[in-house]
Amino acid sequence: MRETSHNIAGVSVLPIRHLSELGFESQKVSNTVSFGYVKYISEDECVLGDIVLKESANEKQLKAYVRAGPRAELFFNPKKARVAIVSCGGLCPGMNSIIKNLVTILYQGYGVSKVYGIQGGYRGFTSKDWDEPLELDNDAVEYMHHIGGTVLGTSRGGFDIEKIVSWLQVHHVDQLYVIGGDGTHRGAYKISEECHNRGLRISVAGIPKTIDNDIGLIDRSFGFMTAVSEATRAIAAARVEATCNKPNGIGIVKLMGRSAGFLAAYATLASQDVDLCLVPEIPIVLHGPHGILSHIDHVLEQKGHAVIVVAEGAGEELLGESTQTDAGGNRLLPPIGEFLTKQIKQHFQESNREATVKYIDPSYMVRSVPADASDSYMCMTLAHAAAHGCMAGFTGFTVGLINNRTVMVPIPALAKSSPRSMNANGRTWERVQAITGQPNPTCSPDCTPSPHPPPYK
Structure with missing residues (x-):
């Protein structure tokens, strides 16, 4: 050496x-x-x-x-x-x-x-x-x-x-x-x-x-890894719903994460059953070769079902920032989970395809346990x-x-130094993309879309 x-x-x-x-x-x-x-x-x-x-x-x-x-x-x-x-x-x-x-x-x-x-x-x-x-x-x-x-x-x-x-x-x-x-x-x-x-x-x-x-x-x-463990239980439930509802079963889990996607990312890595993870640090692109709807189509073609995890603070570039705050001064967040569910259903209706979308919000369950x-x-x-x-x-x-x-x-x-955010170019997000195979929305129009995820997960 x-x-x-x-x-x-x-x-x-x-x-x-x-x-x-x-x-x-x-x-x-x-x-x-x-x-x-x-x-x-x-x-x-x-x-x-x-x-x-x-x-x-x-x-x-x-x-x-x-x-x-x-x-x-x-x-x-x-x-x-x-x-x-x-x-x-x-x-x-x-x-x-x-x-x-x-x-x-x-x-x-x-x-x-x-x-x-x-x-x-x-x-x-x-x-x-x-x-x-x-x-x-x-x-x-x-x-x-x-x-x-x-x-x-x-x-x-x-x-x-x-x-x-x-x-x-x-x-x-x-x-x-x-x-x-x-x-x-x-x-x-x-x-x-x-x-x-x-x-x-x-x-x-x-x-x-x-x-x-x-x-x-x-x-x-303290308590973060306990919350990750509880979140994986919700992801497991979403996977059961997605695999059992045919054709094109989709399970969506919304987790906490106002300005940072650590909980969503770590739960994704811990479960390894997730096909798409959406966090506040990464902009959401719906359409196009690097859009999430195209990625969901690819996953369904390969596996017949898909599991999605979304942090509550994701997608403000689509829904806009709320001007309302709670008693602690925190901004009230737009309903990204409901919005995403609606967009996916609409996407399948427009192409005359069947899809069953199940939405799970365990936000308060994962934080209220010992x-x-x-x-x-x-x-x-x-x-x-x-x-x-x-x-x-x-x-x-x-x-x-x-x-x-x-x-x-x-x-x-x-x-x-607070609140901090997850590094969009860091190891954690790199591992998330390796698990989900999801596209990089920051790609230029000429870059190659992310490979499809493996057919068995």
Whole structure:
């Protein structure tokens, strides 16, 4: 193997704010949570953000992140610490696992004095219509991880920073854990800033959550692979419908994916029963040699049936962008699944051919289940990482896996990189096209259409 060299001047670690840097005095308590058999993380440990370098690259600085884990010295006295947990936004597999593991490590591991569970998202801090916060302990969360959704409830909107911080102040909260997406994280950082402005010694940590896997920097979000697994069940049902309805049976499955097609793409790769995958990152062309209708015709000629997966955010170039938004500020998406079903039926009617089209929308089913074993383990590591960070006095950070290592990330850095989209020229989409054999809509008129998919799949 020939030798190569890289000119790397150094490593730049994204700093995490610490309460001591903001003028607050540490209580300097020795950490006993490891019980003598787990090593503490030193302040000079970091995880590289990019482990792949081109031979020709002349990298001046490599970006790295602070490694998460228990520190030898605690900023807070656990016996006096009061904690609040809130979950916001849409549901995702594993939310209850996160809550359970936060309570377990904080209550049982560190021995904090009180853990509040805020009900109904950010609204739970301020709305009189919501129930009072729950007081969580080991008994309250014992079997929580076996249940889908979030026992705390959730909502969109309702962010009132003045009232939220006032609630934290009145209830003498020392640490706030926020489970949510990039919008929720932006709110969490505003809370940490307001706490600092008011002179409140409160540590704020986020735990990123998204069914779309569109939060930047981190490898993946908890619950995503569980959702992929559930989505393949819907695809299997669509395949049964397509194969049993003759002639020309077509099954269409719509999955979540507002601006990123990760869920649709990964479910396609996992099932390997899909003949056409449509995502927001790739424009949809209906007609012509590189159009999806022509591709569906080719598939039916070979196999007699077809299975299609479409992400909810696909096809805005055909349907236009909606100007309406939900309570969280997210644009309401046009009905791509219904539109696609109508276009396919019309295509066969115009050519006097029979076709049976079955449309399946499992969107809310794939996100409302408990986390599978892999995601449940990931939830535990993330919850512990957040608790260790707050106990050590860090604030304004979130946790995640980067290169399969648990790290702390400054919330502004994560928010700036989110939402992310799938690389239309990347390996994931290359693999999708290899499975489906679908055409590339960005081909020039002279390029050769994609080969037909194999007759047996």
